Amino acid sequence: MPRGDAPPARQNRQTGPSHEERDPAAAARDCAYRLLARRDHSAAELRRKLLQRGFQDEIVQALLDRLTESGFLNDRRFAERWVEAALTSGRSFGPRLRMELQRRGIASELAAEVSARATTEIDEHAALRELVARKMPAFDPLTASDRERRRIFGYLQRRGFSTAAIISLLRAGTETG
Incomplete structure (x- = not known):
């Protein structure tokens, strides 16, 4: 590149100008659509991601309002x-x-x-049995060591299952309900 020439403008993946070089509202909208096309986001998640990408707070808030009104963000x-x-x-x-x-x-x-x-709407005991059967098929509460039972107890408790349901499963084997 000759010395006097300016470097070429940055291009994004779609070979268009970067969001700093075009209308920031349109760039924020395009970015939001790409994010929402991948998966649903909460308004707070989308806001955080757009702000992290350098869009101004006023533009992001106006965009979130429009996306909520149009049903894209719920x-x-x-x-x-x-x-x-x-x-x-x-x-x-x-x-x-x-x-x-x-x-x-x-x-x-x-x-x-x-x-x-x-x-x-969900039977906690059935969900608990299903999770244990799927994630730990070899686990048998009747023959498990104390260490194994403590590990299973902690794992299930961290998932949010109630202590009563976990104890019921560990005491009665698979005959809970």
């Missing part, structure tokens, strides 16, 4: 889908669901409502 929908996925995978149950939703930026009232509704 904290209730995000919370319900996240809870469903967490329950299906065995990642979380009970109080841990609420805590995880709040960590993802969901309002505490909404997090409590969605997690309470989801956990009342």
Whole structure:
């Protein structure tokens, strides 16, 4: 490159100008659409990601308002889908669901409502048995050592299962309910 020439403008993956070189509102909107195309986000998650990418707070807030009005951004929908996925995978149950939703930026009232509704619809003992059978197929509560039982107890408690349900499983084997 000759000495007097300016370096070429930065290009993003779509071979367009970087967000510093074009309308910041349009760049923020495009970035938000790309993020939402991958997965649902809470408003707080999307806000954090857009601010981390260098967009101004006023632009981000206006964009979040528009996305919420148009239905692209919905904290209730995000919370319900996240809870469903967490329950299906065995990642979380009970109080841990609420805590995880709040960590993802969901309002505490909404997090409590969605997690309470989801956990009342599911039999905790059945979910517990299913998780143990899937994650620890060789575990037999009748022949397990004290160390194994403590490890299983801690694992299940960290997932949010109640102490009573865990003890019931460990005492009665697979005959809980």
